[in-house]
Amino acid sequence: MFLVITFVLMALLLRKAFCSWLCPVGTFSEWLWKLGRRLFRRNYLLPRWADLPLRGLKYLLLGFFLWAVASMSTAEIGAFLHSPYGLIADVKMLNFFRFLGMAGAITLVVLGASSVLIQNFWCRYCCPYGALLGLASLASPLRIRRDPQGCIDCAKCARACPSALPVDKLLTVKSAECTACLECVAVCPAAGALSMSAALPGAGWRWQRLQPWALAAGIAILFLGISGYARLTGHWNTNLPGDLYMQLVPHANEARHPMPGERSK
Ligand code: SF4
Ligand code: SF4
Ligand code: SF4
Known part of the structure; x- marks a missing residue:
């Protein structure tokens, strides 16, 4: 939960x-x-x-997961988290890859081959987590900004963009697909034509250029700060007793996902 909060907060800010x-x-x-x-x-x-x-597929998947969580009461979520399945969900995930079935293997091969041919295939079309962060990022004050006075229209920024955004045609990149990777800024040959900038309130909004090191520092502070806080306050590790966990692990494959009708049991 601390990681989810960190990454959503990161999207809201950065x-x-x-x-x-x-x-x-x-x-x-x-x-x-x-x-x-x-x-x-x-x-x-x-x-x-x-x-x-x-590109809408990842939002559909996100909607499905949000609907699944929203349709459960607090008590049902608690019951799920404390069911044998919920307690060793991490082992279930590991076992999915350790004992990969035919359907899973075919899916991974198709995704892998598609990702070799098409840039960021999984991230662009399928990842619901990226969809959530993309929606949150729309509220961020940061934007890639192009100064048309300094720009020499070489289009190197657009060619470098892993999200295939037409950076060379835009003044401000507002897209939820922008990952703040700064590849476009790095390849721009015209000094000062392209930058990551922050919208600052004042008499009207004004744009303040942000140095790449400041973005990196912001990411590090958020990540290390929140995860460090969780560790120091004892919220990082599970409070599940180790011996109970070790008892459940050998039976991980027997733990079934609770079905909707079984949630309240
Ligand atoms: S990088 Fe890709 S896989 Fe990771 S969260 Fe973003 S969209 Fe999902
Ligand atoms: S920061 Fe990265 S994703 Fe965003 S426009 Fe530039 S190259 Fe594209
Ligand atoms: S790389 Fe720089 S100079 Fe070239 S089109 Fe993009 S913003 Fe303009």
Whole structure:
């Protein structure tokens, strides 16, 4: 819960920085499209008629998970968390990969192959966590800003953008797909033409340029600060007794996900 709070807060303040700076799945996804670029000298983009509806898929998945949680009462959520399944959900997750079935293996191969060919396939189309952070990031005061006076229209920023955003055509990047990776800023050859800027209140909004180190420092402070607080106050580790956990682990495959009708039992 502390991690979820950290990453949502990070999105509210620093855009979807979790995705480009911290997420291990995002890193793996990046390795895959870079492999594809090395093998085929390019990555592919789906045509717009397929790209747009597919981008909605992650929001549908997010909606499903939010509906599943919202449709449970507090007591039902507590009962689920304290069911054998909820207590060893982490072991269940590990076992999913340790004893991978045919359907799971085919899904992983399809996702892996798609990610080699299409940049960030999983993140762009399927990840509900990224969808949640993207929606939260719309409230962030940070935006990539282009100064048309300094811009020389080379389009290097758009080509470098892992989220395929038309940075060279926009004055302000507002998209929920922007992960604050700063790739566009790094490749821009025109000094000062492109920057990550923060909207500051005052007499009307004014934009303050943000140095990359300040973004990195903000991410580190949020992540280390909140997880450090959870550790110091004893909220980091589970209060499940170790011997009970060890008793449940060998029976992880027998623990069934409680079904809706069983929640209140
Ligand atoms: S979209 Fe999902 S998998 Fe991709 S980097 Fe973000 S949180 Fe990680
Ligand atoms: S390259 Fe720039 S516009 Fe694209 S995701 Fe990264 S920070 Fe956002
Ligand atoms: S890389 Fe810089 S100079 Fe080139 S189009 Fe983008 S903002 Fe303009």
